[in-house]
Amino acid sequence: MKFERKDILGIKDLSVDEINLILETAGSFLEVSTRKIKKVPTLRGKTVINLFYEASTRTRTSFEIAGKRLSADTINISSSTSSVMKGETLIDTARNLEAMNPDVIVIRHSAAGAPHLLASLVKQSIINAGDGAHEHPSQALLDMMTIKERKGNFPGLKVAIIGDIEHSRVVRSNIYGLSKMGATVVVAGPATMLPRDIEQMGVKVFDKMEDAITDADVVMMLRIQLERQKQNIFPSLREYSQRYCLNRNNIKLAKKDVIVMHPGPINRGVELSPDIADDPSFSVILDQVNKGVAVRMALLYLLTGGSE
Amino acid sequence: MKLLLTGARVIDPAQKIDSRLDVFLENGKIARVGANLSKSTKSKDAEKITKIIDLAGMIIVPGLIDMHTHLREPGFEYKETVASGAAAAVAGGFTSIACMPNTNPVNDNRSITEFIKAKAAEANLANVYPIGAISRNSDGDQLTEFWDLKEAGVIALSDDGKPVMNAALMRRAMEYAHSLQLPVINHCEDIHLSANGAMNESYYSTILGLNGIPAIAEEVMVARDILIAEYTGTSVHIAHVSTAGSVRLIRSAKERGVNVTAETAPHFFTLTDEALQGYDTFFKVNPPLRGEKDVKAIKEGLADGTIDVIACDHAPHARTDKEVEFEYAANGISGLETSLSLSLNLIHSKILSWPELVSRMSTRPARILNLPKGTLKEGADADITVIDPLLPWTVDVQAFRSRGKNSPFHGRQMQGKALMTIVGGEIKYDGR
Numbered sequence: 001m002k003f004e005r006k007d008i009l010g011i012k013d014l015s016v017d018e019i020n021l022i023l024e025t026a027g028s029f030l031e032v033s034t035r036k037i038k039k040v041p042t043l044r045g046k047t048v049i050n051l052f053y054e055a056s057t058r059t060r061t062s063f064e065i066a067g068k069r070l071s072a073d074t075i076n077i078s079s080s081t082s083s084v085m086k087g088e089t090l091i092d093t094a095r096n097l098e099a100m101n102p103d104v105i106v107i108r109h110s111a112a113g114a115p116h117l118l119a120s121l122v123k124q125s126i127i128n129a130g131d132g133a134h135e136h137p138s139q140a141l142l143d144m145m146t147i148k149e150r151k152g153n154f155p156g157l158k159v160a161i162i163g164d165i166e167h168s169r170v171v172r173s174n175i176y177g178l179s180k181m182g183a184t185v186v187v188a189g190p191a192t193m194l195p196r197d198i199e200q201m202g203v204k205v206f207d208k209m210e211d212a213i214t215d216a217d218v219v220m221m222l223r224i225q226l227e228r229q230k231q232n233i234f235p236s237l238r239e240y241s242q243r244y245c246l247n248r249n250n251i252k253l254a255k256k257d258v259i260v261m262h263p264g265p266i267n268r269g270v271e272l273s274p275d276i277a278d279d280p281s282f283s284v285i286l287d288q289v290n291k292g293v294a295v296r297m298a299l300l301y302l303l304t305g306g307s308e
Numbered sequence: 309m310k311l312l313l314t315g316a317r318v319i320d321p322a323q324k325i326d327s328r329l330d331v332f333l334e335n336g337k338i339a340r341v342g343a344n345l346s347k348s349t350k351s352k353d354a355e356k357i358t359k360i361i362d363l364a365g366m367i368i369v370p371g372l373i374d375m376h377t378h379l380r381e382p383g384f385e386y387k388e389t390v391a392s393g394a395a396a397a398v399a400g401g402f403t404s405i406a407c408m409p410n411t412n413p414v415n416d417n418r419s420i421t422e423f424i425k426a427k428a429a430e431a432n433l434a435n436v437y438p439i440g441a442i443s444r445n446s447d448g449d450q451l452t453e454f455w456d457l458k459e460a461g462v463i464a465l466s467d468d469g470k471p472v473m474n475a476a477l478m479r480r481a482m483e484y485a486h487s488l489q490l491p492v493i494n495h496c497e498d499i500h501l502s503a504n505g506a507m508n509e510s511y512y513s514t515i516l517g518l519n520g521i522p523a524i525a526e527e528v529m530v531a532r533d534i535l536i537a538e539y540t541g542t543s544v545h546i547a548h549v550s551t552a553g554s555v556r557l558i559r560s561a562k563e564r565g566v567n568v569t570a571e572t573a574p575h576f577f578t579l580t581d582e583a584l585q586g587y588d589t590f591f592k593v594n595p596p597l598r599g600e601k602d603v604k605a606i607k608e609g610l611a612d613g614t615i616d617v618i619a620c621d622h623a624p625h626a627r628t629d630k631e632v633e634f635e636y637a638a639n640g641i642s643g644l645e646t647s648l649s650l651s652l653n654l655i656h657s658k659i660l661s662w663p664e665l666v667s668r669m670s671t672r673p674a675r676i677l678n679l680p681k682g683t684l685k686e687g688a689d690a691d692i693t694v695i696d697p698l699l700p701w702t703v704d705v706q707a708f709r710s711r712g713k714n715s716p717f718h719g720r721q722m723q724g725k726a727l728m729t730i731v732g733g734e735i736k737y738d739g740r
Contacts, residue, residue: 012515091631111633112517113587132635134517169517196520197511 003302007119007126010135011176019177023145025306026291026298032069033293043072046304047102050076051093052129053109058264058289059129059138063106066296072103090114091121098122103304107131125303133167138299139263140173142292144181146284147218149291150259155182160212160254162188162244163222163271164233166195170222170263175201188212189222189244192233209244216254220261221246221271237270247273251282259284309733310334314346315364316694321667322370322683331368333690336733341684363694366727369666370682371403371691373673374644376468376493376547376571376619379405379436381427382420383412388624388711390427390436396622396644396710397434398737401726403691404435404681405622405644406673409446410469416441416452418460425461433736434729435691437463437677442481442492446470451481454488463677466493468547471529473499479536486542491569491676493545496529496554497521497595506635508581508596516584518635521596527553534561534568543567545676548621550576550595552605559614569676570609571617574650575641577606579716589630589637590716593623607659616672618665620647624712642712646703648695650717652724655697690733697724 001021011019032040048067052060060076067074090109097105104125107115112132119126130136144154151157159178165171165187178185179202187198188206199205206212213219224240234240246260260272260282268274276282311333318329318341330345331338346360374397380388388396390407397405407424409415415424421438428436440462444450446469454465465485472478472494485492502525507513509520530546534557537544549555549572561568581597591597609615623640630637651669654660660668670693674682681691703720705713729737 089628089632109633111635113634116587117633132517166514172515172517195514196509196522198514200511201515 005303008137008299008303009115009119009126009128011137011140011173012135016180019141019144019181022141022295022298022302023148025302026141026145026294029294029297029301030291032297033290038069039071040069041071042301042306043067043070043304046072046104048072048074048104048106048300049097049102050074051097051105051107052076052078053107053114054079054130056108056130059108062289062292063129063296066293067300069293070297070300072300090117094118094121098124104300127299127303130169132169133172134169135173136169137173138292138296139170140177142288142295143174143220143261144177145291145295146261146288147259150284151217154178157183157217158186158215159183159218159220160186160188160216161220161222162209162212162246164193164224164228165189165198165222166193167225167228168222174220175203186212190234190240210250210253213246213250214253216258218259218261219246219251219254223263223265224267224271226267241270245269245271245273246276248275251276258282261285261288264289310358311730311733312346312360313363313368313692313694314360315362316366316368318368318684319662319666320370320684321663321671323685325684326663331684331692333692333730333733336690338684338686338688338690340686367662367695367697369693369695370670370684371729371731372401372648372669372693373404373677373679373681374402374620374622374647375406375617375673375677376573377405377407377622377644378410378624378640379407379424380624381411382423386626386711387629390424391431391433392709392711393622393624393644394428394431394433394436396708398729398731399709399726400644400646401648401693401695401729402434402644403693403729403731404437404679406437406439406463406677408439408466408468409441414441414445415439416444416446418456421457421460421462434731437461437679439464439466439468439493441465442467442472443477448472448474448477451477451484454485454490458488458490462490463679464491464493464545466495466547468493468495471495471497471499475532475536478533479540482536482542482544483540489678491543491545491678493547494529494533495547496526496533498525498528501525501528505596506592507584508598510581510599512581512584516587523551523553523598523602526551526595527557530554530557534558534566537568538564538566543569546570548573548576548595548619549606549609549615550598550602552602555605555609555614559609559612562614569616570614571619572606572610572615573619573621574643574647575716577603577610577654578650583716587634588716589632589634590641590714592634592637592639593641594639607654610654610668611659616668616676618647618651618668619673620644622710624710625714626711627713630714640714641716642705642708642710642714644710645708646715646717646722648726649722649724652697656723690730692730693726694728694730695724696727699723699725699727701725
């Protein structure tokens with residue numbers, strides 16, 4: 001199969017075949033990161049720009065390492081070091097970058113739809129590295145890769161996603177991806193963190209965490225953003241953690257071989273108790289990070305014509 | 309200038325006229341409306357008639373009035389000026405427009421009102437009626453000088469663009485304005501409920517990851533204003549109604565005899581929030597495009613008269629205001645040049661009759677604003693819109709007279725258009 005897409009803007013647009021191709025390609029890149037010399041010449045002479053309008057350590061580093069292990073030249077632009085602060089519009093920034101002829105632009109932006117605007121303006125490939133509360137496709141792909149490795153296949157799996165569903169781009173991308181691949185997705189969180197008509201995305205919705213994680217094969221905990229407390233979407237961290245923290249007790253409701261995931265960074269003791277986060281019999285969190293590099297290598301490879 | 313318009317179907321709901329008649333205009337007034345005026349007029353006034361226009365197949369209605377326009381001058385001339393807005397108005401078939409006060413500075417005092425009127429006189433196209441601010445700088449704190457504003461030419465009051473959040477201030481504004489026979493128009497939006505919203509709160513805001521503006525942000529304030537009007541025995545006009553709940557509230561208030569009137573805009577009966585899926589900022593407007601059940605309720609409200617008026621909420625913007633990330637983009641649609649055609653769809657789809665449409669776009673707004681307009685009675689101002697009801701055309705924003713090219717209807721096929729706009733007996737737009 002040939003990968004025909006110019007951009008990766010969201011999982012919503014991807015077909016099952018495309019997702020499988022990305023996961024297979026990522027699988028073949030996993031090994032590169034275990035070599036003594038962690039570099040292949042595949043993207044030599046290609047330029048990848050990481051345009052990050054929002055603070056990020058994990059995702060930006062992951063994309064940078066992915067590019068470098070493929071021998072691409074990677075350039076990082078973050079909001080504090082660029083013209084972003086000088087008030088240049090996204091359109092002008094895009095046209096200027098385009099004029100320097102990169103091959104791929106990876107964009108992270110707090111405004112939903114910003115990667116779509118960029119993609120409509122420039123001829124280069126765009127990868128959405130997270131836009132507002134919209135999508136975070138590379139995260140969902142690395143989550144799917146992790147689940148597939150641990151559980152074999154998706155049909156019949158129950159995946160519970162717990163936390164601030166409303167403000168999470170990870171949730172939306174995972175709902176699209178996991179549903180397409182045949183898994184059942186349930187979500188739970190306080191009523192104030194459940195977006196309007198989320199059921200129409202084809203998920204079951206609970207406000208009690210216990211109801212959602214019962215018999216789950218996968219439990220994915222979301223980071224609670226501490227600044228949301230000011231918006232009155234939850235009364236206190238203390239109360240939140242009493243109701244929505246995954247711990248030794250409530251994890252017993254899930255299947256025995258349940259795996260616990262988290263897109264990071266973790267608020268230890270808030271949404272995830274430390275003993276679960278650090279227990280390798282449940283936690284696959286660092287495995288997710290490891291797969292992240294391979295998935296991003298696959299995306300860069302496929303977008304630059306690697307499947308031809 | 310004397311004009312004799314012959315052969316058209318003449319519709320004037322104020323006089324319950326709907327038949328093939330001739331209209332004779334003289335000295336800026338409507339001199340006569342009747343059958344075969346060409347004969348009688350010729351014999352009597354033959355030498356006086358300077359022009360006879362054959363309008364067979366066309367429709368003559370009292371000049372359309374848009375009671376909700378943003379002209380952007382002073383302060384935002386790069387978006388629109390009084391002159392460019394007035395040119396857009398006549399091209400869209402509007403003989404009169406009422407302009408909202410959210411300019412910079414805000415139209416909250418006599419000098420701004422006089423400035424706008426002077427600019428309008430200079431442009432000499434449509435009648436331009438300034439709407440004054442309810443509160444100084446539209447800050448919602450202190451009332452403006454309603455009487456002085458009225459003396460200067462303001463025909464209504466509104467803090468449009470912003471709601472009047474303070475219910476006590478709204479009560480005082482409605483009481484004081486009522487004693488001056490000045491209508492109060494409110495932009496109903498509870499800003500705590502709509503906080504940071506970029507679109508309607510719905511399944512689509514959920515999948516797009518955009519903050520939603522719930523229907524109740526509008527409805528709680530519609531309910532509040534109805535209660536204030538009812539309690540104080542005053543009146544209120546609700547701007548740009550967008551939700552089914554607002555229609556229901558207004559309908560039941562009218563049944564109780566509350567003095568409430570309401571308008572909606574063409575985009576609210578034409579588009580839904582589903583259109584936002586490509587993050588196209590031309591669909592971004594406040595209040596936001598709502599769901600299908602809202603569109604249905606708006607149409608029902610127009611049909612049964614719950615919604616009195618179709619107003620453009622003409623909100624012109626420059627490219628730079630719209631060519632940004634969705635949540636940073638300005639709200640608004642440049643509407644003057646598409647409003648009539650979009651509204652004609654309500655006739656094509658049998659939701660409104662012709663007289664009902666003319667009532668929503670001329671008779672009712674004239675009555676709400678206390679303007680001596682909206683009719684073809686003999687002696688009335690010769691403000692006339694001639695409509696070609698079937699003309700097929702395609703919206704092209706580059707052909708807009710408005711500086712605001714921000715229309716989500718660019719490229720849309722339309723049926724029916726203003727053919728000629730006559731203001732005070734003078735042809736200000738001629739599309740023949």
